[in-house]
Amino acid sequence: MTAEPKTEADLIRALAEDLALEILASYNPDDFTDADFTSLGEAAVYLTQHEQGPGPALQELIAKVQKAAGT
Secondary structure: OOOOOOOHHHHHHHHHHHHHHHHHHOOOHHHHOOOOOHHHHHHHHHHHHOOOOOOHHHHHHHHHHHHHHOO
């Protein structure tokens, strides 16, 4: 069992990891034959270098959700 998220960034990271696992679990091995993992690798490098918080894509999503919610 994983530890409870301590910050909003931890929660977002945990949710993103869960979503990624769900997406990967929904594919068959054959689906990966022509897959391009370049963007996934770039995201992994970004997280390695900037583990202090969410990346630009998540920050943009957070801003959109907050704007839609009026917060």
